[in-house]
Amino acid sequence: MTPELGPLALHLGLVLAIYAIVTSLVGVWWRRRDVIASGEHAAFAVWGCVIVAAATLLHALSIHDFRIEYVAAYSSSTLPLYYTVAALWGGQKGSLLFWLVILTSITAIVELQNRHRNRELMPYVTAVLMGIATFFLLMVVFITPPFEALAVPATEGRDLNPLLQNYWMTIHPPSLYTGFVGMSVPFAFAMAALATGKLGDTWIRSTRRWTLFAWFFLSLGNLFGALWAYEVLGWGGYWAWDPVENAAFMPWLTGTAFLHSVMIQEKKNMLKVWNMVLVILTFSLTIFGTFLTRSGVISSVHSFTQSGLGPFFLSFLAIVLVVSLSLLIWRLPLLRSENELDSLLSRESAFLFNNLILVGIAFAVFWGTMFPVISEWVRGVKITVGPPFFNRVNAPLGLVLLFLMGVGPIIAWRRATWAHLRRSFAWPVSVGIVGGIACLALGGGNYWSLVAFSLIFFVLGTISAEFWRGMRARQIMLGESAPLALLRLTVKNKRRYGGYVVHLAIVMIFIAITGTSVFRQEKQVTVNQGERFEIGGYTLQYNGLEERDTPHISYLMANVGVFSGDRQVDTLKPEKRFYKKPEQPTTEVAIRSTLGSDLYLVLGSYDEDTHMATILAYLNPLIGFLYWGGATLAFGTLIVIWPAPLAAREPAYAAAPEAREGTQS
Amino acid sequence: MNRSVKFGIGACLLAAAIGYLMFAGVQTSSSYYFTVAEFMPRQHEMGGEPLRLAGRVHEGSLRKQTSAKGTEMNFTIGDFAGPNRVPVEGAIPVVYTGVVPDMFAEGRDVIVEGRYVDGVLQAHAVMTSCPSKYEAKPGEAAQAAAN
Numbered sequence: 001m002t003p004e005l006g007p008l009a010l011h012l013g014l015v016l017a018i019y020a021i022v023t024s025l026v027g028v029w030w031r032r033r034d035v036i037a038s039g040e041h042a043a044f045a046v047w048g049c050v051i052v053a054a055a056t057l058l059h060a061l062s063i064h065d066f067r068i069e070y071v072a073a074y075s076s077s078t079l080p081l082y083y084t085v086a087a088l089w090g091g092q093k094g095s096l097l098f099w100l101v102i103l104t105s106i107t108a109i110v111e112l113q114n115r116h117r118n119r120e121l122m123p124y125v126t127a128v129l130m131g132i133a134t135f136f137l138l139m140v141v142f143i144t145p146p147f148e149a150l151a152v153p154a155t156e157g158r159d160l161n162p163l164l165q166n167y168w169m170t171i172h173p174p175s176l177y178t179g180f181v182g183m184s185v186p187f188a189f190a191m192a193a194l195a196t197g198k199l200g201d202t203w204i205r206s207t208r209r210w211t212l213f214a215w216f217f218l219s220l221g222n223l224f225g226a227l228w229a230y231e232v233l234g235w236g237g238y239w240a241w242d243p244v245e246n247a248a249f250m251p252w253l254t255g256t257a258f259l260h261s262v263m264i265q266e267k268k269n270m271l272k273v274w275n276m277v278l279v280i281l282t283f284s285l286t287i288f289g290t291f292l293t294r295s296g297v298i299s300s301v302h303s304f305t306q307s308g309l310g311p312f313f314l315s316f317l318a319i320v321l322v323v324s325l326s327l328l329i330w331r332l333p334l335l336r337s338e339n340e341l342d343s344l345l346s347r348e349s350a351f352l353f354n355n356l357i358l359v360g361i362a363f364a365v366f367w368g369t370m371f372p373v374i375s376e377w378v379r380g381v382k383i384t385v386g387p388p389f390f391n392r393v394n395a396p397l398g399l400v401l402l403f404l405m406g407v408g409p410i411i412a413w414r415r416a417t418w419a420h421l422r423r424s425f426a427w428p429v430s431v432g433i434v435g436g437i438a439c440l441a442l443g444g445g446n447y448w449s450l451v452a453f454s455l456i457f458f459v460l461g462t463i464s465a466e467f468w469r470g471m472r473a474r475q476i477m478l479g480e481s482a483p484l485a486l487l488r489l490t491v492k493n494k495r496r497y498g499g500y501v502v503h504l505a506i507v508m509i510f511i512a513i514t515g516t517s518v519f520r521q522e523k524q525v526t527v528n529q530g531e532r533f534e535i536g537g538y539t540l541q542y543n544g545l546e547e548r549d550t551p552h553i554s555y556l557m558a559n560v561g562v563f564s565g566d567r568q569v570d571t572l573k574p575e576k577r578f579y580k581k582p583e584q585p586t587t588e589v590a591i592r593s594t595l596g597s598d599l600y601l602v603l604g605s606y607d608e609d610t611h612m613a614t615i616l617a618y619l620n621p622l623i624g625f626l627y628w629g630g631a632t633l634a635f636g637t638l639i640v641i642w643p644a645p646l647a648a649r650e651p652a653y654a655a656a657p658e659a660r661e662g663t664q665s
Numbered sequence: 666m667n668r669s670v671k672f673g674i675g676a677c678l679l680a681a682a683i684g685y686l687m688f689a690g691v692q693t694s695s696s697y698y699f700t701v702a703e704f705m706p707r708q709h710e711m712g713g714e715p716l717r718l719a720g721r722v723h724e725g726s727l728r729k730q731t732s733a734k735g736t737e738m739n740f741t742i743g744d745f746a747g748p749n750r751v752p753v754e755g756a757i758p759v760v761y762t763g764v765v766p767d768m769f770a771e772g773r774d775v776i777v778e779g780r781y782v783d784g785v786l787q788a789h790a791v792m793t794s795c796p797s798k799y800e801a802k803p804g805e806a807a808q809a810a811a812n
Contacts (some may be wrong), residue, residue: 026749056744078801079771079798127679142737151778214754280680340669340671341669344675349672352672352676353675353679356676356679356680357679360679360683363683364683364686364690367687371691372698381697382693382697382698382699383692383696383697383698384689384695384697384698384717385691385695385696386694386695386696387692387694388693388694389687389689389691389694389695390690392686392689392690392693392694393683393686393687393690396686397683433804524735524763524764526731526732526733526735526736528736529732576767584767584768586767587767602764603762604736604763605731605736605765606738606762607731610731612731614731614735614736614764616764
């Protein structure tokens with residue numbers, strides 16, 4: 001494979017993508033099926049071109065072709081193969097190509113799934129998805145070409161940034177990109193629904209699984225990023241409200257709101273405009289997030305350097321917003337709600353408030369992130385807000401959201417009576433009160449942790465009540481054993497009970513957040529050899545520095561004995577590494593994980609003459625729940641997404657002649 | 666009362682609450698952000714204000730001293746040299762006790778957070794931004810918050 005193949009494929013892909021847009025729209029105009037089909041075929045061809053380009057770049061990386069600037073900048077001849085593959089998305093140019101790989105692959109799958117379904121929507125879906133692809137292709141062809149050759153070929157690469165040489169970092173960007181790109185599918189279908197005027201819930205049913213797919217990867221991408229920060233960056237925490245983190249968090253919030261509000265549209269035919277707004281907002285935020293991280297508008301501690309991409313992304317975002325909002329306004333008369341809200345005490349209302357709060361949090365995060373820009377416009381001075389802003393705003397909102405998570409699943413539709421409320425909520429509320437008091441008695445804490453844990457137990461009460469009720473009903477009616485009843489219950493109502501498992505995961509993440517923000521301890525000490533200090537029930541003894549040298553990296557470790565009482569339970573060795581190429585020191589934290597907490601040590605600095613060392617010690621209680629919550633979230637979402645057996649699929653589709661491919665939702 | 670009006674009132678209350686939280690949040694945790702070049706002409710108005718200052722650590726200006734209190738660092742930061750511009754003259758002295766990110770060194774671009782008191786920036790956090798040499802994505806977020 002010669003590297004010349006890459007640019008060639010990208011140019012061809014660009015031409016084909018534009019061709020696909022034109023033929024799809026013209027095909028509708030002329031009512032010509034063959035023209036529309038030609039557009040769809042072009043979309044497959046674009047996918048082929050992008051795959052060829054990506055394969056060419058991977059090949060160049062794997063044979064260390066340092067004639068190419070990108071290869072020389074992000075890999076080296078000694079970089080392990082595992083990270084050489086990761087270098088594909090390690091830098092700006094490669095990451096845009098990688099983005100295209102995901103986008104066009106998803107497009108190809110969507111086209112395949114809908115060969116015989118949604119025929120009226122599909123030309124527009126193709127046009128929208130290819131429109132997005134055209135933008136990214138324009139970027140990689142004209143603005144940031146990944147195959148640019150060096151004037152003088154390098155003899156050796158500069159290697160991947162050592163901070164990226166970590167397993168979380170190999171999976172974090174692909175997850176996040178997949179989540180971002182996946183949101184294009186519901187957006188494309190929404191636009192198609194607006195364009196055709198077929199505004200029933202077909203577009204929602206057809207994209208429900210794609211939305212969940214995108215949400216799944218967005219959630220995991222955010223979590224992987226947090227875990228990477230925790231294990232690599234060495235400041236003791238996992239979330240700093242950095243603009244880059246916020247960029248990924250905002251579409252997650254609006255996407256979560258969308259997942260909930262579509263249920264109201266499906267069940268009650270309400271909130272049609274709101275759902276459109278949410279899907280437009282979510283997609284726009286994925287583009288905005290990409291813009292934020294690539295433009296240098298906001299100084300972030302981990303943003304890409306300024307690259308001239310900013311104005312292009314901003315223009316694209318403007319086009320997206322103008323076109324989609326114009327379509328929405330044009331179709332407003334058709335989007336009138338067929339039902340009204342019956343009562344404030346109803347499930348509909350709980351869902352609505354859940355939506356408002358999720359969007360409110362997204363707005364607050366947006367405001368805080370953009371505050372330097374906004375204040376510069378208004379007052380001519382850049383003013384930044386730090387993590388305390390985000391925590392102050394989002395902690396109370398998060399708790400209200402937690403409360404609604406306990407209310408939503410069991411409050412009655414339409415109108416809840418007091419008798420119903422008493423019956424349904426007696427158990428969850430009791431669990432909440434008892435749990436809150438028990439936590440206060442056991443672990444102390446403050447007002448925040450008392451409220452948080454009461455609500456956490458309240459939600460656990462709700463979830464357990466739902467599973468219990470369903471299980472008992474099956475046991476009594478069908479005589480099934482408890483585990484079998486539980487299993488069948490979940491399998492038969494995957495959407496509902498899988499959703500509860502996801503709620504359980506969110507509760508676990510709340511436990512981790514409460515634990516680490518309320519009960520966290522930290523200490524910074526500068527100690528001589530043999531000196532001891534204490535943190536959270538542990539006594540730590542600094543035994544001096546150790547050195548180790550390899551051809552690639554030299555290590556300097558602080559040997560720290562960990563004592564619980566008089567007994568030594570562990571030896572931790574937080575280290576400084578000195579990568580020899582590129583010459584860069586990195587900090588490697590040492591963590592002792594137990595069921596209840598993490599002891600987290602960082603070697604801050606040291607004095608070579610006296611061997612005095614500055615050690616940062618953190619005790620992060622309950623952080624293990626972040627990992628368990630992530631795993632549970634993945635498990636729950638998979639339950640929801642898992643396709644039903646053919647026979648059990650919704651009869652509406654089975655009856656329709658178009659449904660030969662099976663259904664999406 | 667009409668139910669949608671009721672809901673509207675609820676939504677307004679919620680929006681007001683969010684607005685209040687945001688207002689209060691900005692009051693408590695905002696700080697000015699300047700580059701050294703922007704800061705030089707206004708340094709006299711900024712005494713005691715919370716600041717984030719972006720600049721480049723001057724070569725040869727770094728002094729370190731480790732004691733039981735930690736490692737105290739003294740250095741000065743100046744303007745960045747852009748590709749098409751001459752850096753603005755001047756140096757802001759910084760004093761910081763604590764841990765700095767791995768990428769911190771003389772000649773590197775940093776963001777220093779602290780208060781400007783009597784002509785010295787009393788820093789409580791030092792962050793490094795990626796030098797352009799690495800275009801890599803997550804640079805250094807080691808927030809050496811010394812509080």
